[in-house]
Amino acid sequence: MIEVSDLTHRYGSLLAVDELSFTVREGEVLGLLGPNGAGKSTALRATVGLLTPSAGRIKIGGHDIAQEPLAARRLLGFLPEAVALYPELKVREFLRSVARLKGVARAREEDELQRVLELCALQPVANRLIGFCSRGYRQRIGLAQALIGDPPALVLDEPTVGLDPGQIVEIRERIATLAHEKAVILSTHIIPEARRLCTRVLILNHGRCMAEDEPTVLEQSLHGGNAVRLVLDQVASEETVEEAKRLLTRLDFVRAFETRESKAAQCTFSVELEHPSSAARLVDVLVRSGFRVCELTPENLGLEEVFLRLVREEKGAAAR
Amino acid sequence: MRNAVSLAQMELRRNFRGPVGFAVAGLFLLVHGIYFVSLLENYAGASLMAMSAGQTPARLNLVDAVLQPLASGDTFLLLLLLPGLTMRLLSEEWRSGTSELLLSYPLRDFDIVFGKYLAAAAMLTGLLVLSLLAPLCTSFFGAVEIPTVFSQLLGLLLFGLCCLALGTVFSAITANQILAYGATVVVLFSSWFLGWWSHNLYGVWARATGWMSLATHFNPTSYGLIQLSDLVYFFGVTGFLLYVATSILSSRRSGR
Numbered sequence: 001m002i003e004v005s006d007l008t009h010r011y012g013s014l015l016a017v018d019e020l021s022f023t024v025r026e027g028e029v030l031g032l033l034g035p036n037g038a039g040k041s042t043a044l045r046a047t048v049g050l051l052t053p054s055a056g057r058i059k060i061g062g063h064d065i066a067q068e069p070l071a072a073r074r075l076l077g078f079l080p081e082a083v084a085l086y087p088e089l090k091v092r093e094f095l096r097s098v099a100r101l102k103g104v105a106r107a108r109e110e111d112e113l114q115r116v117l118e119l120c121a122l123q124p125v126a127n128r129l130i131g132f133c134s135r136g137y138r139q140r141i142g143l144a145q146a147l148i149g150d151p152p153a154l155v156l157d158e159p160t161v162g163l164d165p166g167q168i169v170e171i172r173e174r175i176a177t178l179a180h181e182k183a184v185i186l187s188t189h190i191i192p193e194a195r196r197l198c199t200r201v202l203i204l205n206h207g208r209c210m211a212e213d214e215p216t217v218l219e220q221s222l223h224g225g226n227a228v229r230l231v232l233d234q235v236a237s238e239e240t241v242e243e244a245k246r247l248l249t250r251l252d253f254v255r256a257f258e259t260r261e262s263k264a265a266q267c268t269f270s271v272e273l274e275h276p277s278s279a280a281r282l283v284d285v286l287v288r289s290g291f292r293v294c295e296l297t298p299e300n301l302g303l304e305e306v307f308l309r310l311v312r313e314e315k316g317a318a319a320r
Numbered sequence: 321m322r323n324a325v326s327l328a329q330m331e332l333r334r335n336f337r338g339p340v341g342f343a344v345a346g347l348f349l350l351v352h353g354i355y356f357v358s359l360l361e362n363y364a365g366a367s368l369m370a371m372s373a374g375q376t377p378a379r380l381n382l383v384d385a386v387l388q389p390l391a392s393g394d395t396f397l398l399l400l401l402l403p404g405l406t407m408r409l410l411s412e413e414w415r416s417g418t419s420e421l422l423l424s425y426p427l428r429d430f431d432i433v434f435g436k437y438l439a440a441a442a443m444l445t446g447l448l449v450l451s452l453l454a455p456l457c458t459s460f461f462g463a464v465e466i467p468t469v470f471s472q473l474l475g476l477l478l479f480g481l482c483c484l485a486l487g488t489v490f491s492a493i494t495a496n497q498i499l500a501y502g503a504t505v506v507v508l509f510s511s512w513f514l515g516w517w518s519h520n521l522y523g524v525w526a527r528a529t530g531w532m533s534l535a536t537h538f539n540p541t542s543y544g545l546i547q548l549s550d551l552v553y554f555f556g557v558t559g560f561l562l563y564v565a566t567s568i569l570s571s572r573r574s575g576r
Contacts, residue, residue, distance in 0.1 A: 046419075048424045050423050050424060052573065072427075080417070082417070084417035086330075088333075089330070097329070097330040098425070101422075102425055103323070
């Protein structure tokens with residue numbers, strides 16, 4: 001539904017987005033993750049046709065946004081970061097105007113308004129001036145205007161920024177309900193939000209794509225997928241812990257390990273294996289050596305750590 | 321066109337939810353009314369004097385003594401007030417960030433510019449219709465030439481549309497409403513005074529500067545004379561300015 005290929009944009013000498021490519025199909029939510037100034041908003045603004053990129057091609061539903069802007073924008077709903085609305089208009093009036101501007105047929109107009117008012121839970125404020133609505137309601141009005149006309153592609157730029165925790169949960173729930181049937185791009189720097197809502201995550205830094213995959217795959221891949229959390233029981237004495245460490249050092253299929261914590265007769269290690277299949281051998285050796293294995297689970301990096309590691313790695317490379 | 325009308329409806333609603341629409345309409349009608357009453361009083365005084373002296377001066381009639389000066393006075397009023405209507409058309413969109421929504425909708429750039437312009441044009445038309453109260457009142461005191469009133473109304477409308485188009489250009493250029501207002505007023509007054517200044521020049525320069533002035537093309541209509549060349553001037557300049565405003569919007573979208 002949304003195809004972005006080799007998108008590049010410069011502001012003068014500043015390279016904001018550098019040959020960025022991604023595709024979002026219907027039913028997918030692509031999370032654009034990145035620190036401030038990573039180029040997320042520029043990429044999104046180019047995707048919805050708010051700026052003409054220096055290079056690259058953007059297609060919405062097969063329509064090139066540069067060649068057929070109206071056909072492409074008809075398939076798009078856009079929620080800008082910190083959405084600005086017209087405070088002098090009532091919520092219903094504003095949404096009705098948007099429906100007309102988006103070309104919703106007059107006969108369907110009232111049904112469409114009812115649909116988005118219900119979907120975004122805006123009925124209590126439908127006849128209130130937007131200027132008198134709370135921040136949370138305004139964000140929902142922003143989402144509602146994006147949903148008018150039922151566009152198959154949605155672009156949401158930091159949809160929960162500036163909201164209180166309750167409002168964040170509400171907006172996330174609304175987005176989650178939409179995610180099944182639409183192609184959604186969601187820009188955020190809130191990692192739990194990306195983890196919860198996105199089927200795929202694209203990590204962006206200095207305008208470049210650092211990594212793109214499902215959140216769980218990203219979490220695994222950065223650790224090579226071979227790290228396990230090992231908890232040994234009944235290792236109360238310092239001597240037993242040392243013995244376990246010596247054993248782990250001797251094993252040729254253990255690449256590295258470190259002690260995480262040792263308390264209440266339990267000792268937790270993070271063990272990096274040569275291969276995921278070595279986990280069974282590890283348990284076998286430990287049990288035969290008289291240790292009681294309490295837990296052995298794959299250890300993944302959190303998405304936060306993946307994000308920070310990628311950003312730091314790039315900083316390090318740039319410094320070198 | 322349907323999109324432009326929808327946008328104009330939204331814009332008009334916004335105008336009358338805030339102070340701008342009422343302030344511009346109120347000021348216009350107040351000053352227009354005061355000027356009309358003072359012209360009428362002068363006319364009544366001059367008529368009494370002429371009658372007591374037993375004279376009947378040729379130009380002492382309601383059109384020449386009241387309606388023509390009133391129409392000329394209205395142009396000055398419009399020069400000051402219409403930039404107040406246009407200053408926020410696009411400037412406010414840039415300043416508040418609502419332009420991001422507007423530009424993401426399936427609208428052509430011309431639809432956006434023309435929709436905004438149409439709202440201001442509707443306000444202008446409303447003001448001019450209300451200003452017809454003056455000839456209506458005048459008709460109670462004597463015969464009023466309807467074609468002359470119509471010509472004056474048309475002249476004011478075309479003149480106003482031209483001013484609105486210029487204001488739309490400056491509103492597209494800057495996010496600062498005061499700057500948009502100031503720049504529009506300066507250019508409009510410069511164009512107005514160009515007509516007066518042209519009387520000090522000779523030959524081609526006199527004709528060229530005179531032709532460029534808004535006043536030169538408005539004045540014949542205030543006397544009831546509608547000329548094709550004046551219509552071409554007003555429509556041409558208005559169309560050109562709307563084209564410029566659309567180009568500015570497009571170049572802002574492309575980030576150039």
